[in-house]
Amino acid sequence: MFSTGQWIFAAFFLVAFIAVMIYSYRKDLALHKKYYRGSLFVLIGFIVFIALLFVIKEYLKN
DSSP states (O other): OOOHHHHHHHHHHHHHHHHHHHHHHHHTHHHHHHHSTTHHHHHHHHHHHHHHHHHHHHHHHO
8 A cells, every 4th residue: 555665754754753742842841831730630531521422322332
């Protein structure tokens, strides 16, 4: 489906993208701690909500 060159490009792109994201996050870490305090609880709440919807869906399916 994909050529070898496309797989190599995808691998290099993924590594470069992750490296830039880590660099950017580290650079802005002080701002994140200041302005986005408590956002972890929002993320956890969202994940719990999605899991709850999945559980309800599976329960009603049976």
